[in-house]
Amino acid sequence: xxxxxxxxxxxxxxxxKVAGAATLLSLPxxxxxxxxxxxxxxxxxxxxxxxxxxxxxxxxxxxxxxxLILFGRRGPIGAFLEAKLGxxxxxRWTGAALACAVMGFPLMVRAIRLTMETVDRRLEQAAAxxxxxxVWVFFTITLPLSLPGIIAGVVLCFAKAxxxxxxxxxxxxxxxxxxxxxxxxxxxxxQTPGGDAGALxxxxxxxxxxxxxxxxxxxxxxxxxxxxxxxx
Amino acid sequence: xxxxxxxxxxxxxxxxxxxxxxxxxxxLFGPSGAGKSTVIQLIAxxxxxxxxxISVAGKVLVDTDRGVALPTHKRGVGLVFQDSQLFPHLSxxxxxxxxxxxxxxxxxxLTLEAVIDxxxxxxxxxxxxxxxxxxxxxxxxxxxALLASPSILLMDExxxxxxxxxxxxILPFIERLRDDVRIPILYVSHSVExxxxxxxxxxxxxxxxxxxxxxxxxxxxxxxxxxxxxxSDAVSMITGVFVRYDQEYxxxxxxxxxxxxxxxxxxxxxxxxxxxVIRASDVTVAVGRPAQVSIRTVLEGxxxxxxxxxxxxxxxxxxxxxxxxxxxxxxxxxxALGLSNGARVHxxxxxxxxxxxxxSGVLSD
Numbered sequence: 001x002x003x004x005x006x007x008x009x010x011x012x013x014x015x016x017k018v019a020g021a022a023t024l025l026s027l028p029x030x031x032x033x034x035x036x037x038x039x040x041x042x043x044x045x046x047x048x049x050x051x052x053x054x055x056x057x058x059x060x061x062x063x064x065x066x067x068l069i070l071f072g073r074r075g076p077i078g079a080f081l082e083a084k085l086g087x088x089x090x091x092r093w094t095g096a097a098l099a100c101a102v103m104g105f106p107l108m109v110r111a112i113r114l115t116m117e118t119v120d121r122r123l124e125q126a127a128a129x130x131x132x133x134x135v136w137v138f139f140t141i142t143l144p145l146s147l148p149g150i151i152a153g154v155v156l157c158f159a160k161a162x163x164x165x166x167x168x169x170x171x172x173x174x175x176x177x178x179x180x181x182x183x184x185x186x187x188x189x190x191q192t193p194g195g196d197a198g199a200l201x202x203x204x205x206x207x208x209x210x211x212x213x214x215x216x217x218x219x220x221x222x223x224x225x226x227x228x229x230x231x232x
Numbered sequence: 233x234x235x236x237x238x239x240x241x242x243x244x245x246x247x248x249x250x251x252x253x254x255x256x257x258x259x260l261f262g263p264s265g266a267g268k269s270t271v272i273q274l275i276a277x278x279x280x281x282x283x284x285x286i287s288v289a290g291k292v293l294v295d296t297d298r299g300v301a302l303p304t305h306k307r308g309v310g311l312v313f314q315d316s317q318l319f320p321h322l323s324x325x326x327x328x329x330x331x332x333x334x335x336x337x338x339x340x341x342l343t344l345e346a347v348i349d350x351x352x353x354x355x356x357x358x359x360x361x362x363x364x365x366x367x368x369x370x371x372x373x374x375x376x377a378l379l380a381s382p383s384i385l386l387m388d389e390x391x392x393x394x395x396x397x398x399x400x401x402i403l404p405f406i407e408r409l410r411d412d413v414r415i416p417i418l419y420v421s422h423s424v425e426x427x428x429x430x431x432x433x434x435x436x437x438x439x440x441x442x443x444x445x446x447x448x449x450x451x452x453x454x455x456x457x458x459x460x461x462x463x464s465d466a467v468s469m470i471t472g473v474f475v476r477y478d479q480e481y482x483x484x485x486x487x488x489x490x491x492x493x494x495x496x497x498x499x500x501x502x503x504x505x506x507x508x509v510i511r512a513s514d515v516t517v518a519v520g521r522p523a524q525v526s527i528r529t530v531l532e533g534x535x536x537x538x539x540x541x542x543x544x545x546x547x548x549x550x551x552x553x554x555x556x557x558x559x560x561x562x563x564x565x566x567x568a569l570g571l572s573n574g575a576r577v578h579x580x581x582x583x584x585x586x587x588x589x590x591x592s593g594v595l596s597d
Contacts, residue, residue, distance in 0.1 A: 126317040127330070129305075129382075130310075131331050134303075
């Protein structure tokens, strides 16, 4: 009953790989978009805000379907990527990572942005009067002071990516060893007679992983808070 | 040093300020919301003028006619905020040296050691800004600005968020910057005492306009009785020479041609002569020399002008030896004493009421 089968191990490892890749790829862009939304005053800011948050409210199956249209082998972006970079996304683990990244992105941006908004602008102004150009201000003041939010964003995105199901299965299907992550594997078990034990095992593993990520973020947040945002 | 001429539409009034200043301390003085901080923001490049030109030490920072507007980090102006704005994720030492990273070594006029010494912050270097007191934090902020080698130091109400004893702690350091480091300072404040003590030039601003420019003795002289602020901000400046410090009673005795001045606290004899700012509301006028009163500071002079308005009167007294002192009283009192121009009077100064911020060379304990 509690013995994890080799197939399940494959799904667990794949899930971690997909979620890790999705989080790492999202991070630089997530920081950039969060900064633009927190500090920028530009035309289309509201549109960008809406676009980023869309995957939170649209049915995941719709997101997956849109990804399939755009990034499928015959889709405009998918065809381009395959021709120029030899990168195929549809029905590959890379596609699963993309789907998870898109779904986790709003959570990541939201967490980072909220912290960035609490960074006192006058600290940035002080740095500028000391001779720091905007790029230096960003890297020496804004970014370090946003670290608690960045950690929270990374954890949320990773946890979301681990649990992503709808968009992933729509975009890259459910191929054992290639695109079958833990949620897809659980789904397969529930569709198979006698699969209850496997579904329960993987569910417990899923919960453990998510819980571990939350505790890790809490520890890291405490550690950065020693010199964090609050200036008394 | 600074040539400033800018226009900017603001909520409620039009900001239109023009002034020039030399080396030393130039004070921007006026009530809250008059536009003093806007001047600082415009010089630092944190706000852009609608039309205007600003140059500091011969360098044009903004000239809207020629399309010049240097970004903040290229202006070379040091800014000290009201609430220090130290970087919380860096140590005191890292805060101090932050600006060094962006300046050319050849431009560095002051060494880290010299700044640490002037501001007395050596014991704080490895601490986090969070653990500092308000006064310590402000000294570190001043040091941080100095070490970026600015051509001018802009100080935006640097003492406003501190309590009285902390204010007294910081003021001597600012005097050292003025006298020893010799960096030009633009000092924003709404405290008459601070302005009178530090400034060589005062630019008085009200409702976004310059209403007076000149030495503090002229600009801060009582301007009228119409508003409560005019009555409470009416001050005189008199200069006394250090005589002795009375250890037993903890008072300093100063001499003045019109009489002896007794001040609570210890004054640095090296800073003599001592300039004292006295509010008109702390001065009592007596016709004969009063025999038994608690007031020790009794200065002789003659009435040079009396201005009345409603229940109030402003009495200007020319003291023996040249200084002038103003006193507020009720019109009733003026009539009861029969005061008129040329009357010989005694000005009684309640020295415990004197704000030590307005006394140069006071040593804090």
